Amino acid sequence: MSEAAPGFARHRTALARTDLSRPARLALNDGVITQSTRVLDYGCGRGGDIRRLREQGIDCDGWDPAHRPDGPRNQADVVNLGYVVNVIEDVAERAEVLRTAWSLATKVLVVAARLEVEAHQIIGGCHQDGFVTRLGTFQKLYHQDELRRWIDGTLEVASVPAGPGVFYIFRDEAARQTFLASRYRRLGAAPRVRRSDELFERHKDILQPLLDFLGHQGRLPQQEELSGAQAICEAFGSIQRAFRVVRAVVDEAQWEDVQQQRTEDLLIYLALSRFSRRPRLTELSAPLQLDMRAFFTSYKAACELADALLFSAGHMPSVDRLCQQSKIGKQTPSALYVHVSALDKLAPVLRIYEGCARAFIGAVESANVIKLHRGSPQVSYLSYPGFDTDPHPRLDSSLLVALQTFRIEVRHFSNSKNPPILHRKEEFVAEAYPQHAKFARLTAQEERHGLYESPERIGTQAGWEQVLQERGVSLRGHRVVLSRG
16 A cells, blocks of 8 residues: 555545444454454554554554554454555555455455445545545445455455445455354353252262353364363263263253254354355364254255255245244334344244345444344344333434345434334343333333324324323333323
8 A cells, every 4th residue: 555646635534533443343343353363454544443452452553654654564363454445546556455455364354445325425526436525535435245346356255244344354264154153143051950960969060161062052062172071071981971961950942942043043054155155064164064963964954954944035925924923023014123132033034034134234233123124125224222221212323235136225313303213112122131021011001001092103203202292191211100280
């Protein structure tokens, strides 16, 4: 990356950040950057990400042609090329910068660029394939799929969408597949012990790692996969014998549930792997290969089952029927709404339906409610910042992914005087959600006061407040109280 061509002030695009940039934050949340990771911020600007990552104990350095020209350009586990390629007006140089950053990444390259949905923020004229801003800088705005195709074509790789405008490129194919599989994996918990057994009680501490592994993986571990395996083998002779002791104190239904969940998670991963080249069994990590052998008669049979689910996810009558039958989520005539915490409790076909959008766009960080459209193949990601604390949270933004065209539509409501709001929040979440009972109590109170008798009026802030006023009530937290006077 060289200095900008005459007339373009690239250095003026560098922001003075007070928090982590979105690509760095996503990489941290996804476990791409960890405490043991060496990070190079290539085109680091004013160095905000470097400082924030170092504050978290992460080995990070950076280089920038304008703000940090003496910084190192050495190889690192993870290289962050965040919002660099979109400020380079020369097409050939843009590709060369991408290749250089890739050559420095020993494990993962993170690439981020601005998307065309941000065009309304650009004030200026057109120049080549981008815009000239009022600051005299250049901005190339991409479509999500355009950015992916450019990365993949330039580097001859298969990138992974991390979020809107953010992609991961893995050096190792097994690591890539492990990351993809983790996206559709439920958080397992150790099976609960329901019956007392003297042998189990005596060796409870030794057996706990085995319980944890079983809850997470749903299968028996190989000795090298299990911490404390030596102690277990010394006490019981083998992991298999120790497992028989565990089975004696755990209800069979629990074990079957864990196996069923793990089977579904693997099928969802395999179904969605169709969107890139599905890996051969030998290209999977060793733990994933063991999973496939444990839960399916063969890898071929697993892929056939996954393809059948994927076909159902593309059949809108099937999606519509499953949405109507779902015990999780809020039903409307046109969609099923579900909180992100309950997404993994949906039927596998509906999880794949949502996964088709996520495989394209990645994680939409601020979204906490997902809208599965029933009439047309679309998925919307909705952001309600006050979902837990506000009795009727306001919609802040929405991102819609059209699954046939893979076009993105973004809408913002933060400045709206009359934004849409939510009711009956308990319907969006599972019963185990910490606030479920509180949400349900509020709904019962509001029903008793007749606040839902005109549903067409209460979908927006202004209409809801008018109904409250007419009924002579107000809200105090998640309680309905009589208004004074």
